[in-house]
Structures are given as structure tokens and as C-alpha cells.
Amino acid sequence: MPERTVTVASRSGLHARPAKIFVQAVARQGTAVRIRVGDGKPVPANSMLAVLSLGAGHGTEVTLDADGPGAEEVLDSLADLLSRDLDAEEVPGA
């Protein structure tokens, strides 16, 4: 199964805004994506609760996996998202 390992770049980690932006992006893809920390149990990445419960702070390495058609592109775009500091980006419409 295709995987991407990426370091969480957002200052607040996968929490608050970054977690929200990430989970919303996963939900928009429509592909089942899982996320884990290290060798931990993979959890569904479209669940805010599951993502928050990873406790992935700034600088934590997380691994994404997905299966099926378009999985590679989906993982690339999500990995790119996690490698940016989402706390620093403008609130849309604000």
C-alpha cells in the first residue's frame, strides 16, 4: 500500500486549525486515508477525534497510507499540506 512519511510542520501540531484543515482535506478526497505515528495503530484520517488522539505535536513524524485509484496523488497532496505551517496561513475569508 502506498505510504508517505512526513514531519508535522505546524507550530501547534495536529491540533486546532491544522487538524481541522487536514481532516477537511481528507474528507474532500473521498479516498480512505489512514494516519499513524511511528509503529502505532493506523487510524482513519477523516476523523477529527482520531487525529487529535494521535497527540502529534510540532515536529512529529506521521505516516499516511491509502489504497485504490488515485491514492498516490491524494497522499502527495496531503503530505504537502502537513509539511506546511498551517497556523501561519491566512484564515480564508478573514
Add this chain to the structure above:
Amino acid sequence: MPEPALDVLRGLGISPGRAAGRLYKMAGPPLLPAPAPVADTGAETALAVRGLESAAGELTARAEGVADPAAREILEAQAMIAADPLLRESVEQRVAAGSDAAHAIDAACAEHREALLAAGGYFAERASDLDDIKNRAVAAVLGLPMPGLPSPGHPFVLAADDLAPADTVNLDPGVVLALVTEKGGPTSHTAILARALGIPAVVACPGALSIAEGTWSSVDGGTGEVHAGIDERTAAEVERSARADRDRLATATGPGRTADGHPVKLLLNIGSVADIPAGSPGEGVGLFRSEFLFLDRRTAPTHQEQTGAYEAVLRAFPEATVVVRTLDAGTDKPLPFLGLPEELNPALGVRGLRVSRRSPEVLDAQLDALAEAARVSGTSPWVMAPMVTTPGEAADFARRARARGLADVGVMVEVPAAALHAHRLLDEVDFLSIGTNDLSQYTFASDRQHGELADLLDPWQPALLQLIAQCAEAGRAAGKPVGVCGEAAADPLLATVLVGLGVTSLSMSARSVPAVRDSLARHTLDQCREHARLALAAADPDGARTAVREAAAA
């Protein structure tokens, strides 16, 4: 359509003004009933899912109504948690295993709450979101009102048992037309909040929570009457005339005076120059609390810093009276740089002027800075000390202030001993300012924060008024001003009593000035004296209020 039955409830009006709208209640968290057997698992699952969906929908709607982007994002994140697929899955599994909808939601939220707590740090802080979501979803399943501040999507009258500070952090005065609580008193959080926001409020109003959700109601924060079951047209009329009242109050300007022209200075209580609104309604500053300069500091502010802050306020009122109160600190209002040791009973300990027994240099530095600010700005501020108890303390403070060229020196009367010897204090100083909040606390031996003793702290207590009368009489005999700068001064009806007692100035928040000005303008000095006589003769605060209200309405 039949006329709805009109229900008239009576409570204590503690923030004047009128308003009308549909009434919604602040509900507490729902209580879980005993687990119920489930006959139809499919229907029960659907019920549980609808509960989660309505929690999510409610939070989404709330997020859309919030202007602040940061607050909106928090609510959106909460809505996402309520709609979380994992949460829904664990609820569904529990219903399939035989649990009823409410218990399934309760248990599923508890499980995820544990997972968040285990993640630690700021992830654990989100655990309280799950409590909130659980309460909302369970309330929806049980058909109970949503807990917390209601959000009907239009302005409304808020009814509650009582309001705690945590309940009201998100309270938007643009949406809440009036407050009605079953409990509470004139000094409760609800009362202070309502006055600060300038919205009408009635407290201690039995039956407020028996009014059905969404009932058209009108609230009179002056008389304490609540009319439930009015029709929509009446509500619109009340709102129209309340708006006209507010406009009339806002356009009235000029110095405070009674109907027959007896002048009463209307002054502002401020913490910094930022509290002075544009086109300030007051005639000066009656209480400039200087504490803000000292808060959260490990070291004392420099001479330049202090001078600059005082100068800013003095320049805002170049022609008017500005009364600066010297530092009011103690172990109940701790300031780290003072290094005061802990006390068993801080309210009765080293606070106010007493701090200068230990650290006289702090007071001297403050007086130096104020004297320089006066010189630089070409103004003559008045200066007063808090928590003065004896004429000896007053004399010492006056000596130090006058040695620096500060000519108008006064003391605050907050301790009964000071009120009893008001005439001796006035042998030493030029004016008195009565702090009714602390004077109540010390006269009635009741902690200001103690909810159960709120009735004793009512500023209409006849014994409190008698101490104020004694100070005012001492001022009249000495030909020196005696003002009031506590909560009491902001009550438009009580203001007439204070003027009748002989008080020469009233100091309050800027919002309170228009209603007090209007109240004084509608009574002659003789009427004010009659109000004072009635209030002093009353057996208790309610009797005093009623007697004066009836005299004012006659």
C-alpha cells in the same frame, strides 16, 4: 387566534431599562435517566444519530453567527467532532449491543474523552469539547432544551436560575435583550454583568424558569416586573418606546442637577485613559484606579511610566475634576512586586493605605509621579487614599501629598470607623469619597464574593445609608465635598436617595451616567430629601426600595 394568558412576575430590578422579545432559557446539562430497554434497534440507532447531528448542526449554526475568526474556528472544530465518523460508529455499536440512545452517546463520548486525555498536553484540553457535545446530543435525544446559552437565531430575553461568569463569557449584548434570573441579588454576577453591558435585568424573580420557551415577554429592569405572554405587537411597542427612552437619555447632556437646579457632579470611575469614551458623558473622573500600572509586575513601574499614565488622564479632562486614588492592593488584590506575605484574612489585613506601613516608598513614588504629571499638564488633580481607618492615617497621608504640592487631598470611606469619625477626617483632609462596596462588606461583616450573603450587601440597606448620611452631614458642616463612588451611585433611584442624604457627587461607569442624570433631573432636591427620609426609616432594603419607588411614581 386566542389571546395568550398574561403572566406578571415580580423580582428585583437591578439594571434599568425596558426590553421585550421572546424568552429562552439557559438550561443545565441533561440528567441521564435510568437505562431503558430497546425494542427497535434500528429506530434507536436513528434517534442516537439524529442527536449527534443536531449537536453538530447547533454548533455549525453558532459558528456561522460568530464574527471573531478565532472563535468561529473553535466552534467549527467542535462541530466536526460532533459529526465525527468514529464517534458515530461507536454510538452505533453500543446501540447494536443493546444500549439506549442516550446511554450510547454518553458512553461513546466518555471513551473518546479518555483517548484525548491520554494524548496529553493541549490535545487533552479538547476533552471538555466532548462533554459539551455529549450534553447537547443527549439533550436532543431526550427532547430537553440545549444546555448552555440558547441561540434561537434572533435577539431574545435570557432566563436562568442564576448566571456564573463561565456561562456568560460568550454572551453577546447585541443579541441578549434582557436578563431574568430566579436567584441572585443586587451584587450578584448577573447584576454586575448587566450593568456593565447596559442591558435591563431582573434578579430574584421566582417563576422565571416556568415561562415556556419562546414566550413573548417584556422586562422592566427598573421596577422588576416581567410580563410573560404579551403579544408580538405589544413587544414591538415596548421595544420602540425603550429605544426612544435610550435615545432621550443619550442626547441629554450637561452637568448633573436636580429638577430645581441643585448641582450634583456626575463623575466617571476609570482604570485608565482607555475607559474614557469619546464625547464623555461625565463631568470629570471621580475614581481613577491606579492599579493597572502595577498589575502583573515583578518590579515597580518607573517614575516616567507612572508620570506618563497620569498625565494622559489629566490631559483628557484639563478643566475638570480628576480624583486619583493611590494604589489599592493587598493580599486579596496581590501585586507581586510588593512581596506581601500571605494572610489568613486578607480583607482585614494589610491592604490599601496600610501597605505604606511596610513600603512607604511605593506611595511616595506614586505621589511624586502624580505631582509631576500635574505640573507638566498644568492641572490640579485631587488625590485620595483607599482603606483609611483613623484621622491619624488621614493626617499622615495629607501631609505627604501636600508636601509635594498636591493641594486637594481626600480619603476614601470604606471602613465603618472612618464613617463614624467623618467629621474628624474632614479636619485633616479636603474631601471624602465613599466606597459603598467595601463599606457594605465591613459594616455587614459579609464577604463581597459570598453569594449567600448578597442580601446583606444590598446598597439599599438602611444601616449603610445611615453611615453615608453621617459622612454627608460632616461634609455639609465642614463645607467640604462628599462623594459616592461605589455600585450604589449607578442606581438611578438610589442616586436620588444619596443626593437627599447630602452627597455632592456620584461617580460611576460611563454607561450608567445617562440614566442617573435623567433620574436626578426628574426630582427636586426636596423630593430627594423625602426619598432619603423614607429609605433611612425603612426596615430593610426591599422596604426602602418600595417606599422610594412609590414616592417617585406618585
